[in-house]
Amino acid sequence: MLEILIMRASLLRERNQVTLPGEVVEAAGLVPQTDYISWRFESGEIRGRKQIQSPARAGAVAKDKVTGLLFWDGDITDEEAEDAALLANLDRE
Numbered sequence: 001m002l003e004i005l006i007m008r009a010s011l012l013r014e015r016n017q018v019t020l021p022g023e024v025v026e027a028a029g030l031v032p033q034t035d036y037i038s039w040r041f042e043s044g045e046i047r048g049r050k051q052i053q054s055p056a057r058a059g060a061v062a063k064d065k066v067t068g069l070l071f072w073d074g075d076i077t078d079e080e081a082e083d084a085a086l087l088a089n090l091d092r093e
Contacts, residue, residue, distance in 0.1 A: 038086050
């Protein structure tokens with residue numbers, strides 16, 4: 001069953017901080033200071049979702065012999081690669 005929460009608005013504060021309503025935190029099962037939320041802007045809406053923390057994957061960082069660029073030599077899903085790329089850009093503000 002799809003549950004929709006009607007909530008109050010959140011104020012965007014300095015440093016682009018937003019406080020989530022307690023009802024949303026509880027319904028999403030979020031844990032403060034532990035969980036990460038990935039954000040995207042799609043069709044005029046801001047969407048956030050809890051990132052699933054997965055255990056470390058087998059593999060290693062390797063260097064491409066032609067380009068010299070580093071890459072992860074191991075199995076990773078497309079969604080995990082996207083989440084990793086989004087996390088890598090969080091501290092660029």
